[in-house]
Amino acid sequence: MSTLVYINSRNGLAKNALEAVTYGKKLGQDVVVITTGNAEDAVLAKLGEYGASKVLVDRSVTNDDSQQLTRVISKATETTGANTIVFSHDLVAKAVAPRLSVRLKAGLVAGAIAVPNGDTVKVNVFSGKAFGNVKVTSATKIISLLPNSIQPEAIGSSCAVESFDGEAGTANIKLLDTKVPEGDIPLPEAELVVSAGRGLKGPENWGMVEDLAKVLGAATACSRPVADIGWRPHHEHVGQTGVAIRPNLYIAAGISGAIQHLAGVNGSKVIVVINTDSEAPFFKAADYGIIGDAFEVLPRLTEAVKKFKSSN
Amino acid sequence: MKILVCISKSPDTTSKIAFSDNNTKFDENGVQYIVNPYDEWYALVRALELKETNGGSVTIATVGGAEDDAVMRKALAIGADDAVRINAVATDAYAVALQIAEYAKSNGFDLILTGKETINYNGSQVGGMIAEALDLPFVSLASKLDVNGATASLETEIVGGVQSVEVNIPAVISCAKGMAEQRIPNMRGIMAARTKPLTVVEPAAIDTLTSFESYELPAAKSACKMIDPANMDELVELLHNEAKVI
Ligand SMILES: Cc1cc2nc3c(=O)[nH]c(=O)nc-3n(C[C@H](O)[C@H](O)[C@H](O)COP(=O)(O)OP(=O)(O)OC[C@H]3O[C@@H](n4cnc5c(N)ncnc54)[C@H](O)[C@@H]3O)c2cc1C
Ligand SMILES: Nc1ncnc2c1ncn2[C@@H]1O[C@H](COP(=O)(O)O)[C@@H](O)[C@H]1O
Numbered sequence: 001m002s003t004l005v006y007i008n009s010r011n012g013l014a015k016n017a018l019e020a021v022t023y024g025k026k027l028g029q030d031v032v033v034i035t036t037g038n039a040e041d042a043v044l045a046k047l048g049e050y051g052a053s054k055v056l057v058d059r060s061v062t063n064d065d066s067q068q069l070t071r072v073i074s075k076a077t078e079t080t081g082a083n084t085i086v087f088s089h090d091l092v093a094k095a096v097a098p099r100l101s102v103r104l105k106a107g108l109v110a111g112a113i114a115v116p117n118g119d120t121v122k123v124n125v126f127s128g129k130a131f132g133n134v135k136v137t138s139a140t141k142i143i144s145l146l147p148n149s150i151q152p153e154a155i156g157s158s159c160a161v162e163s164f165d166g167e168a169g170t171a172n173i174k175l176l177d178t179k180v181p182e183g184d185i186p187l188p189e190a191e192l193v194v195s196a197g198r199g200l201k202g203p204e205n206w207g208m209v210e211d212l213a214k215v216l217g218a219a220t221a222c223s224r225p226v227a228d229i230g231w232r233p234h235h236e237h238v239g240q241t242g243v244a245i246r247p248n249l250y251i252a253a254g255i256s257g258a259i260q261h262l263a264g265v266n267g268s269k270v271i272v273v274i275n276t277d278s279e280a281p282f283f284k285a286a287d288y289g290i291i292g293d294a295f296e297v298l299p300r301l302t303e304a305v306k307k308f309k310s311s312n
Numbered sequence: 313m314k315i316l317v318c319i320s321k322s323p324d325t326t327s328k329i330a331f332s333d334n335n336t337k338f339d340e341n342g343v344q345y346i347v348n349p350y351d352e353w354y355a356l357v358r359a360l361e362l363k364e365t366n367g368g369s370v371t372i373a374t375v376g377g378a379e380d381d382a383v384m385r386k387a388l389a390i391g392a393d394d395a396v397r398i399n400a401v402a403t404d405a406y407a408v409a410l411q412i413a414e415y416a417k418s419n420g421f422d423l424i425l426t427g428k429e430t431i432n433y434n435g436s437q438v439g440g441m442i443a444e445a446l447d448l449p450f451v452s453l454a455s456k457l458d459v460n461g462a463t464a465s466l467e468t469e470i471v472g473g474v475q476s477v478e479v480n481i482p483a484v485i486s487c488a489k490g491m492a493e494q495r496i497p498n499m500r501g502i503m504a505a506r507t508k509p510l511t512v513v514e515p516a517a518i519d520t521l522t523s524f525e526s527y528e529l530p531a532a533k534s535a536c537k538m539i540d541p542a543n544m545d546e547l548v549e550l551l552h553n554e555a556k557v558i
Binding site for chain 2: 064066067070090091094095096097098099100101102103105106107108109110111120122124125126127129130131132133134135136137138172173174175176177178179180181186188189192216234235237240241242244248249259260263266269270272273274283284285286287288289290291292293296297300301303304305307308312
């Protein structure tokens with residue numbers, strides 16, 4: 001029996017792809033990777049270092065159409081005889097994994113955060129306020145791993161890359177245009193995040209947030225009202241109704257810490273809260289707290305990080 | 313244009329999350345159920361707007377028991393024309409999706425809208441599953457939706473940005489933030505909702521592929537370490553040496 005791992009290699013090997021292969025390896029079976037697109041063989045071969053024995057690539061599919069990807073992964077499942085299929089729970093997986101589940105009649109565990117215990121896999125539920133243990137009863141299983149749940153582990157050496165015909169068929173969705181702001185670190189993948197809320201008073205004050213993010217190499221985020229009033233773009237909004245993130249470090253300035261905000265960030269490993277109000281609920285969820293004015297603390301923290309970076 | 317909007321209930325976002333029966337059941341004590349925000353604010357409201365400009369009808373569907381009627385009436389109060397409850401326990405996403413697909417198959421909808429995810433199980437599964445069961449295109453996490461004749465134009469979230477796509481209808485679309493503005497039901501809507509048709513249909517025989525065995529609450533955070541706002545060097549030092557995150 002083997003494990004099939006789908007990775008999106010459109011922008012090279014993202015960290016969440018390496019996590020998925022590492023996770024696949026931890027399931028204890030032979031790991032084959034399936035991907036599509038134009039990544040070079042030499043790049044894909046590196047997945048062997050994380051435990052893949054082989055990479056199959058269908059170069060005829062160059063977009064992320066969920067019907068085409070479903071057909072390709074389904075065919076690869078058949079070819080490899082895999083009984084487990086692993087995804088990274090990103091935007092592509094959210095469209096493809098459910099389709100595959102119906103096509104293969106394979107139970108889907110969406111948002112796994114740990115290696116299975118027998119047939120049972122731990123996931124986040126209630127927007128990160130609790131965990132659930134999901135049992136899969138079908139013979140074939142699909143597990144979609146929440147990004148940043150495990151660290152990639154390089155253990156082996158490069159592997160073979162074979163071209164694969166997944167009989168993708170045609171795409172029904174016509175792609176017209178893609179807008180990805182350049183230079184930004186995509187929020188769902190960021191390991192460090194600097195975030196701010198209504199306490200910053202207006203969009204003109206976000207320079208201090210961006211400065212700190214820049215010296216740290218962090219992504220920027222915001223609370224919902226800040227995105228709603230248009231101070232910041234919608235894709236920065238974190239929380240129950242926005243993006244859920246689990247970075248190593250989340251710095252929140254001028255955010256009260258409402259339960260709906262916490263729902264999107266309480267998977268963060270370390271939380272730093274900067275707030276003028278010592279009673280702000282966010283301090284209860286924080287590891288480090290600073291009772292102070294963000295307008296003074298943020299620039300001071302930026303200087304301190306700069307000093308640290310130049311001496312390390 | 314006939315639009316089907318899939319509606320689920322979710323606990324009010326401020327609900328205290330607790331479990332009973334040896335951590336195997338969600339403790340509903342004192343929990344208020346609301347229409348899942350994505351289903352209500354985005355999918356349903358956009359469906360109503362499309363009906364207002366293009367004509368047609370908006371039907372809501374829920375897989376659930378009689379206890380879900382109250383939440384369905386709330387969705388009717390916002391403006392849906394009629395409601396269908398598929399009378400089955402929502403055991404897992406697969407079963408829910410296949411029940412809805414079965415119903416949709418015999419009723420010919422031009423668009424099937426779901427929310428981005430339910431805020432209790434956060435699976436983002438049901439929409440894609442319905443699409444596969446009906447062999448329809450699935451546009452996930454759409455933040456904009458317009459329909460012109462047989463073509464839907466959409467914007468969807470992609471990692472770090474947005475993309476614009478077009479698809480022929482019928483199609484299944486999961487709806488995210490940006491698609492519409494929340495509507496507050498008025499008194500007339502609430503009164504009208506009481507008499508709108510809510511049909512109960514019997515479920516098809518469908519398997520369940522997954523089940524929740526148990527739940528856990530996260531370990532309590534240890535007390536927050538307070539740091540002097542004048543001393544950010546100390547914070548940096550702690551983040552480096554103690555927390556090891558920078
Ligand atoms: C169904 C539902 C879903 C929701 N989903 C989300 C979600 O996904 N994400 C989300 O964020 N919210 C969400 N909300 C809204 C949420 O309840 C809060 O209203 C929101 O998070 C508050 O944003 P805020 O902390 O930026 O603003 P406020 O609550 O106004 O807090 C501002 C904070 O800044 C502090 N402050 C003021 N001046 C300074 C200063 N100079 N320096 C430092 N601190 C200062 C204040 O003490 C205060 O704590 C949702 C609400 C509902 C009902
Ligand atoms: N029991 C249900 N009845 C009808 N629609 C549902 C049900 N559960 C989920 N949905 C729909 O599917 C979407 C995604 O749910 P989920 O896959 O559970 O995150 C929701 O936003 C609803 O639109």
